[in-house]
Amino acid sequence: xxxxxxxxxxxxxxxxxxxxxxxxxxxxxxxxxxxxxxxxxxxxxxxxxxxxxxxxxxxxxxxxxxxxxxxxxxxxxxxxxxxxxxxxxxxxxxxxxxxxxxxxxxxxxxxxxxxxxxxxxxxxxxxxxxxxxxxxxxxxxxxxxxxxxxxxxxxxxxxxxxxxxxxxxxxxxxxxxxxxxxxxxxxxxxxxxxxxxxxxxxxxxxxxxxxxxxxxxxxxxxxxxxxxxxxxxxxxxxxxxxxxxxxxxxxxxxxxxxxxxxxxxxxxxxxxxxxxxxxxxxxxxxxxxxxxxxxxxxxxxxxxxxxxxxxxxxxxxxxxxxxxxxxxxxxxxxxxxxxxxxxxxxxxxxxxxxxxxxxxxxxxxxxxxxxxxxxxxxxxxxxxxxxxxxxxxxxxxxxxxxxxxxxxxxxxxxxxxxxxxxxxxxxxxxxxxxxxxxxxxxxxxxxxxxxxxxxxxxxxxxx
Amino acid sequence: xxxxxxxxxxxxxxxxxxxxxxxxxxxxxxxxxxxxxxxxxxxxxxxxxxxxxxxxxxxxxxxxxxxxxxxxxxxxxxxxxxxxxxxxxxxxxxxxxxxxxxxxxxxxxxxxxxxxxxxxxxxxxxxxxxxxxxxxxxxxxxxxxxxxxxxxxxxxxxxxxxxxxxxxxxxxxxxxxxxxxxxxxxxxxxxxxxxxxxxxxxxxxxxxxxxxxxxxxxxxxxxxxxxxxxxxxxxxxxxxxxxxxxxxxxxxxxxxxxxxxxxxxxxxxxxxxxxxxxxxxxxxxxxxxxxxxxxxxxxxxxxxxxxxxxxxxxxxxxxxxxxxxxxxxxxxxxxxxxxxxxxxxxxxxxxxxxxxxxxxxxxxxxxxxxxxxxxxxxxxxxxxxxxxxxxxxxxxxxxxxxxxxxxxxxxxxxxxxxxxxxxxxxxxxxxxxxxxxxxxxxxxxxxxxxxxxxxxxxxxxxx
Numbered sequence: 001x002x003x004x005x006x007x008x009x010x011x012x013x014x015x016x017x018x019x020x021x022x023x024x025x026x027x028x029x030x031x032x033x034x035x036x037x038x039x040x041x042x043x044x045x046x047x048x049x050x051x052x053x054x055x056x057x058x059x060x061x062x063x064x065x066x067x068x069x070x071x072x073x074x075x076x077x078x079x080x081x082x083x084x085x086x087x088x089x090x091x092x093x094x095x096x097x098x099x100x101x102x103x104x105x106x107x108x109x110x111x112x113x114x115x116x117x118x119x120x121x122x123x124x125x126x127x128x129x130x131x132x133x134x135x136x137x138x139x140x141x142x143x144x145x146x147x148x149x150x151x152x153x154x155x156x157x158x159x160x161x162x163x164x165x166x167x168x169x170x171x172x173x174x175x176x177x178x179x180x181x182x183x184x185x186x187x188x189x190x191x192x193x194x195x196x197x198x199x200x201x202x203x204x205x206x207x208x209x210x211x212x213x214x215x216x217x218x219x220x221x222x223x224x225x226x227x228x229x230x231x232x233x234x235x236x237x238x239x240x241x242x243x244x245x246x247x248x249x250x251x252x253x254x255x256x257x258x259x260x261x262x263x264x265x266x267x268x269x270x271x272x273x274x275x276x277x278x279x280x281x282x283x284x285x286x287x288x289x290x291x292x293x294x295x296x297x298x299x300x301x302x303x304x305x306x307x308x309x310x311x312x313x314x315x316x317x318x319x320x321x322x323x324x325x326x327x328x329x330x331x332x333x334x335x336x337x338x339x340x341x342x343x344x345x346x347x348x349x350x351x352x353x354x355x356x357x358x359x360x361x362x363x364x365x366x367x368x369x370x371x372x373x374x375x376x377x378x379x380x381x382x383x384x385x386x387x388x389x390x391x392x393x394x395x396x397x398x399x400x401x402x403x404x405x406x407x408x409x410x411x412x413x414x415x416x417x418x419x420x421x422x423x424x425x426x427x428x429x430x431x432x433x434x435x436x437x438x439x440x441x442x443x444x445x446x447x448x449x450x451x452x453x454x455x456x457x458x459x460x461x462x463x
Numbered sequence: 464x465x466x467x468x469x470x471x472x473x474x475x476x477x478x479x480x481x482x483x484x485x486x487x488x489x490x491x492x493x494x495x496x497x498x499x500x501x502x503x504x505x506x507x508x509x510x511x512x513x514x515x516x517x518x519x520x521x522x523x524x525x526x527x528x529x530x531x532x533x534x535x536x537x538x539x540x541x542x543x544x545x546x547x548x549x550x551x552x553x554x555x556x557x558x559x560x561x562x563x564x565x566x567x568x569x570x571x572x573x574x575x576x577x578x579x580x581x582x583x584x585x586x587x588x589x590x591x592x593x594x595x596x597x598x599x600x601x602x603x604x605x606x607x608x609x610x611x612x613x614x615x616x617x618x619x620x621x622x623x624x625x626x627x628x629x630x631x632x633x634x635x636x637x638x639x640x641x642x643x644x645x646x647x648x649x650x651x652x653x654x655x656x657x658x659x660x661x662x663x664x665x666x667x668x669x670x671x672x673x674x675x676x677x678x679x680x681x682x683x684x685x686x687x688x689x690x691x692x693x694x695x696x697x698x699x700x701x702x703x704x705x706x707x708x709x710x711x712x713x714x715x716x717x718x719x720x721x722x723x724x725x726x727x728x729x730x731x732x733x734x735x736x737x738x739x740x741x742x743x744x745x746x747x748x749x750x751x752x753x754x755x756x757x758x759x760x761x762x763x764x765x766x767x768x769x770x771x772x773x774x775x776x777x778x779x780x781x782x783x784x785x786x787x788x789x790x791x792x793x794x795x796x797x798x799x800x801x802x803x804x805x806x807x808x809x810x811x812x813x814x815x816x817x818x819x820x821x822x823x824x825x826x827x828x829x830x831x832x833x834x835x836x837x838x839x840x841x842x843x844x845x846x847x848x849x850x851x852x853x854x855x856x857x858x859x860x861x862x863x864x865x866x867x868x869x870x871x872x873x874x875x876x877x878x879x880x881x882x883x884x885x886x887x888x889x890x891x892x893x894x895x896x897x898x899x900x901x902x903x904x905x906x907x908x909x910x911x912x913x914x915x916x917x918x919x920x921x922x923x924x925x926x
Contacts, residue, residue: 190882248593446658
């Protein structure tokens with residue numbers, strides 16, 4: 001009896017008949033990759049499409065019995081290779097566990113299965129006047145479980161926090177198949193160690209999240225006000241963003257597009273789009289700022305003044321349509337790049353005060369390596385996404401050389417090699433550099449408390 | 464050579480001469496207790512007054528060498544017996560490590576040593592227009608390190624979060640004396656497991672926090688508006704609080720005082736204080752609500768309407784002085800109780816929607832045990848502080864019997880036996896009930912990753 005025989009017996013005939021266990025070629029192939037484009041060597045044994053906690057437990061028990069690796073997977077929208085099905089593994093997909101179990105408006109929380117799509121949760125919350133703040137660019141297609149596993153961020157984190165701040169409690173299946181519950185349904189609670197927080201950003205290496213109680217927030221009242229501003233270069237745009245922060249205003253969104261980005265966006269959208277909004281063809285950098293809440297218009301007026309003084313050519317939205325025009329420039333970033341080739345989206349974070357230095361370093365790394373690196377930054381929180389456009393199936397080693405310089409610079413500036421995408425496979429070779437040997441060693445030991453057999457997502461994060 | 468000889472040698476003559484190592488009787492005695500009133504049996508060996516990281520490292524190395532327990536301690540303001548010096552231990556006080564190392568207005572963070580008093584940090588931040596949101600009642604006397612060790616809460620958590628949300632990075636000395644750094648100076652970061660969060664609320668059982676990088680926030684602009692409301696009973700007050708939450712308004716403060724509390728406060732302040740504010744002598748419950756930010760007055764007006772409709776006799780502050788009068792009633796809670804005897808401050812938390820049930824359970828537990836339990840609740844987040852007034856040096860077993868009923872009820876209602884004070888010694892006998900055996904076992908194993916010799920604060924949290 002091999003692991004799949006054992007697993008079939010554990011899942012039961014009914015589950016197997018309904019397709020919970022798949023060894024279909026196309027599915028096995030698809031499970032080898034994610035949105036990073038990285039493709040795992042070899043091939044997984046099977047994909048389990050779990051629809052119940054029991055399916056997850058059966059899979060982990062089978063894997064423990066036969067020492068077979070398990071790769072937990074949501075929608076596969078990750079950008080670091082964290083959910084890619086490796087050779088000989090069982091890919092454990094939880095996208096079929098997609099029920100919204102409860103929305104409690106009184107307690108401002110939702111209880112969900114891990115496969116619920118972020119945007120679907122928000123659609124369900126909207127009638128209650130509530131929303132789920134984690135806002136990754138993938139929110140239309142990524143799962144809440146995946147958001148938790150990578151501690152996903154997005155555009156709104158300076159004001160509304162990262163995913164960690166939104167997770168109250170988890171149901172987790174441990175590698176040996178036991179189900180535990182962590183955390184609290186309450187806002188406060190300090191009974192023992194915060195295992196919930198330990199799982200946020202753990203990239204499927206400690207256990208499988210089968211349920212989450214997440215905090216939800218009242219939808220900010222009023223209409224957001226949006227400011228678009230063109231600058232001669234990214235340095236002055238970053239300076240303006242710093243001055244907005246220093247003014248103690250609190251934008252919901254503050255995004256910088258650098259010169260190489262804006263150039264590609266202009267080409268993609270057509271130059272008239274920017275010309276119509278600003279009366280000039282294009283600038284050397286774009287700063288997008290948005291305020292929400294009842295004081296949005298007043299805050300935006302004050303911020304617009306700050307941005308003008310910092311050298312920006314400013315447009316403030318007068319209505320939702322005008323706001324959309326200003327947002328559209330930012331939204332065109334990814335499509336504009338994708339139109340020109342394959343894209344590796346990088347994800348460094350630095351203290352806000354070092355952002356201009358990081359932009360300067362990106363320029364010089366770009367020049368040194370002869371590779372264009374169009375970059376967008378969440379300027380409110382110092383998270384930059386330098387993007388590499390390349391051709392072919394595999395990221396060229398020359399790109400990784402340039403990325404290596406990026407990561408080391410971010411760490412030198414007091415930052416981190418991943419703000420919101422995670423380590424996965426693609427950044428594991430730099431993890432020890434950032435953590436240092438003692439912390440790295442502690443992390444490996446922590447993993448072994450949860451996963452003594454090392455069956456859960458081996459080769460991810462820790463290499 | 465015993466542990467103290469070894470430690471003297473490791474600390475060095477200069478440190479010893481300047482009083483870093485104390486075996487003074489009065490100090491040893493004082494270190495046996497905290498603000499809970501619980502006194503540890505026996506007596507510690509010594510108190511180390513660390514002023515540098517090296518002192519902390521020397522202490523932990525000595526303790527590891529001789530397998531002597533170390534009890535990390537801040538200002539000793541804890542309410543669960545977590546920092547009490549146990550028999551034969553070395554108490555490691557970090558109150559002398561009280562430098563504010565850096566305030567970065569640009570990055571909205573502060574770097575502090577663990578012994579910095581919460582209020583001192585806020586005083587230093589104020590000129591920058593910034594503040595540190597964790598707001599325990601002890602903030603004038605408690606340390607930031609202690610706030611982190613207990614994941615301290617306070618009145619403002621529904622809007623501004625608990626301490627966990629305010630901690631970005633930590634410097635930690637492990638039990639074997641190694642210094643590690645965890646976390647990020649950035650808002651975002653997902654490199655490995657969140658060891659920083661694991662330390663928040665760990666009550667000195669994993670390592671000694673010797674430095675913290677904390678997030679600070681812009682001081683909300685404008686003048687807060689305060690609403691005081693009297694209700695016939697606590698049930699209607701809790702209903703009004705729930706309706707404020709349901710209205711999706713977001714008060715900074717929302718506090719409920721029950722009947723037994725209000726009675727004692729009236730006696731303490733004099734009945735005319737409440738009569739002057741409300742035109743009636745006293746009610747059966749008091750709801751205090753405060754809004755901050757630019758929309759404070761508008762929000763308060765909307766909330767006042769909701770509270771009136773829910774049966775409250777409402778006063779809205781027209782100026783700071785009027786606001787103070789309304790706040791003074793809440794502030795008198797602890798002094799009013801302390802004026803009548805020794806007080807055990809309990810600390811359960813329930814989902815907001817179950818708060819009225821918890822109040823009802825407190826009334827019935829009070830009646831069943833024949834013990835008055837005046838209770839104040841942070842109604843925005845469901846954290847209740849039932850208080851027991853007793854006489855004598857030791858909490859009577861009858862009080863613990865009633866507290867036992869409280870804890871079990873809170874857990875049954877989906878809550879927790881400690882919202883913000885921690886487990887310490889006083890709640891360890893209930894911890895496994897809340898966590899369940901599998902989670903409890905995992906927590907014990909996690910501790911042993913950091914503290915394999917079990918020298919750090921043994922007997923705390925895990926009994």
